[in-house]
Amino acid sequence: MRTAQVLLRRKIKRIAVKLEKYLGTPHPPSTRAKPIDMLIATLLSQNTNDKNSHRAYIQLKKTFPSWSEIAGVPWQKIASSIHSGGMANQKSKRIKKIIRTIEKEYGSIDLDFLYEKSDDEVIEILSSFDGVGIKTAACVLTFSLGRDIFPVDTHVHRICNRLGLTSNCKTPECTFQQMKPNIPNGKGYSFHTNLIRFGRKICKANNPLCNICPAYKECRYENKEIFAIKRTNRITQKDYEFMLLDNV
Numbered sequence: 001m002r003t004a005q006v007l008l009r010r011k012i013k014r015i016a017v018k019l020e021k022y023l024g025t026p027h028p029p030s031t032r033a034k035p036i037d038m039l040i041a042t043l044l045s046q047n048t049n050d051k052n053s054h055r056a057y058i059q060l061k062k063t064f065p066s067w068s069e070i071a072g073v074p075w076q077k078i079a080s081s082i083h084s085g086g087m088a089n090q091k092s093k094r095i096k097k098i099i100r101t102i103e104k105e106y107g108s109i110d111l112d113f114l115y116e117k118s119d120d121e122v123i124e125i126l127s128s129f130d131g132v133g134i135k136t137a138a139c140v141l142t143f144s145l146g147r148d149i150f151p152v153d154t155h156v157h158r159i160c161n162r163l164g165l166t167s168n169c170k171t172p173e174c175t176f177q178q179m180k181p182n183i184p185n186g187k188g189y190s191f192h193t194n195l196i197r198f199g200r201k202i203c204k205a206n207n208p209l210c211n212i213c214p215a216y217k218e219c220r221y222e223n224k225e226i227f228a229i230k231r232t233n234r235i236t237q238k239d240y241e242f243m244l245l246d247n248v
């Protein structure tokens with residue numbers, strides 16, 4: 001292994017440890033949702049916050065207790081049950097199409113066969129569905145199948161770039177591919193969860209709270225000194241609490 005990669009891995013490990021000290025060590029829930037449930041929950045989480053998408057998911061399950069019921073109803077009916085999650089029309093059409101595709105290609109509306117597949121195979125299968133990208137596939141791998149994978153959303157992408165953990169990555173997909181071989185063993189879930197919490201409350205897109213950042217010394221963000229002189233209130237534990245994909 002080249003020296004640069006060894007140093008990068010050490011840096012990632014140091015940051016993961018710092019975040020665990022600062023935010024705690026997240027542990028996966030003791031029971032995991034089935035892959036099909038996690039796929040739909042992750043689709044509902046796109047472009048909204050966790051609480052609203054959780055409400056949409058609960059309402060969807062209440063209206064359609066089995067996924068097969070969705071396959072035969074007009075998309076408008078699905079949309080009215082998930083309106084609290086935003087972009088209901090687009091999401092309902094997408095969900096219906098995916099459910100019908102799964103039924104057609106695999107004979108039943110179930111993705112339990114993914115338990116037997118490798119990480120790369122799961123990504124390939126799920127990414128073949130309309131509207132499913134690497135991030136969604138990685139969430140299914142981590143939160144449902146219990147694999148040691150590091151999903152990258154916009155928060156994680158932004159922070160990895162600011163910290164200098166990736167080079168010239170313009171998309172979360174690029175960040176996912178560059179980070180994948182360098183995540184410390186067994187830390188995919190914890191590091192992902194803590195970076196989401198960190199990105200929501202500290203390393204925010206427009207106004208990062210660099211003055212209270214536990215990773216300040218490691219950071220390569222060119223404006224960190226400017227943000228570091230701004231005063232801010234301390235963050236409390238309850239600010240980090242609810243994570244959708246732990247509650248499917």
Ligand code: SF4
Pocket residue numbers: 162163202203204208209210213214215216219220221224227
């Ligand atoms: S120093 Fe600022 S920009 Fe850098 S990681 Fe911390 S909060 Fe984000």
